[in-house]
Amino acid sequence: MRDSAIVLTRLSRRFGATPAVTDVSVEIPAGEIFGLLGHNGAGKTTTVNMLTTLLPPTSGDAVVGGKSIIADAAAVRSLIGYLPENVQFYDNLTLVENLQFFGRLSGLRRPDARIADVLRFLDFTGHDSQRLGTFSKGMRQRVGIAQAILHAPAVLFLDEPTSGLDPEGVRTLRETIVRLNKELGLTVFMNTHLLSEVTRTCTSIGILNQGRLVHHDTVASTLAAYPEEQSLEEIFFQLERAGTP
Numbered sequence: 001m002r003d004s005a006i007v008l009t010r011l012s013r014r015f016g017a018t019p020a021v022t023d024v025s026v027e028i029p030a031g032e033i034f035g036l037l038g039h040n041g042a043g044k045t046t047t048v049n050m051l052t053t054l055l056p057p058t059s060g061d062a063v064v065g066g067k068s069i070i071a072d073a074a075a076v077r078s079l080i081g082y083l084p085e086n087v088q089f090y091d092n093l094t095l096v097e098n099l100q101f102f103g104r105l106s107g108l109r110r111p112d113a114r115i116a117d118v119l120r121f122l123d124f125t126g127h128d129s130q131r132l133g134t135f136s137k138g139m140r141q142r143v144g145i146a147q148a149i150l151h152a153p154a155v156l157f158l159d160e161p162t163s164g165l166d167p168e169g170v171r172t173l174r175e176t177i178v179r180l181n182k183e184l185g186l187t188v189f190m191n192t193h194l195l196s197e198v199t200r201t202c203t204s205i206g207i208l209n210q211g212r213l214v215h216h217d218t219v220a221s222t223l224a225a226y227p228e229e230q231s232l233e234e235i236f237f238q239l240e241r242a243g244t245p
């Protein structure tokens with residue numbers, strides 16, 4: 001039995017009278033690539049913002065890497081990496097200069113050796129001195145992953161990682177996510193509204209509908225449980241309808 005990397009217990013967040021996330025409980029074993037699916041406004045970003053300690057829950061708790069997001073937020077931050085949907089860089093600085101900045105922010109004393117390792121792993125050879133402003137959107141997303149894993153986290157959170165990428169960029173990023181999981185052993189939690197993302201990249205899925213978790217299972221079991229369905233998209237809509245309060 002694998003340890004749980006992420007455990008949510010009745011995690012909830014309201015914005016005034018609006019319930020954004022309601023009573024979400026789920027356990028994600030270490031080593032998974034978990035995809036949190038849902039339409040716009042389902043509560044995906046709010047969930048990730050709570051798990052990454054950017055936003056306090058209204059009630060409930062979550063444990064990430066064995067530490068509570070409420071009682072031990074600083075420890076959680078040191079254990080996780082995060083690629084937000086719109087990551088910002090200094091376009092006038094080079095790739096290495098940007099990563100040196102982020103490395104210092106994460107408290108790395110001598111970031112250069114680690115930056116070199118991460119850039120090699122992410123296949124950035126030859127781009128060290130290139131200014132970020134000249135990078136494609138796909139390359140920028142991979143720089144975002146580089147900054148997120150500089151401090152060697154155990155768990156990586158990605159918010160809509162392939163959003164706005166061209167097909168080649170999507171393929172490369174998917175391969176990168178799978179390599180991070182298989183070769184570096186990272187547990188990955190990613191938000192997506194793209195169903196194809198889940199079947200091609202993730203090992204397990206959760207589906208949020210209006211802030212409530214209406215389904216959680218492995219991708220293989222989900223597909224096996226609905227043999228007559230043509231696609232995960234139909235399964236998604238069926239589950240979503242069943243889960244509508």
Ligand SMILES: Nc1ncnc2c1ncn2[C@@H]1O[C@H](COP(=O)(O)OP(=O)(O)OP(=O)(O)O)[C@@H](O)[C@H]1O
Nearest residue numbers: 015018019020038039040041042043044045046047
């Ligand atoms: N700062 C905020 N203030 C008020 N309401 C908010 C705030 N952030 C999110 N919400 C509301 O909470 C609900 C969930 O939003 P959230 O951004 O988490 O959904 P999402 O699934 O990530 O959607 P998207 O795919 O559009 O990013 C929505 O009704 C949204 O309007």
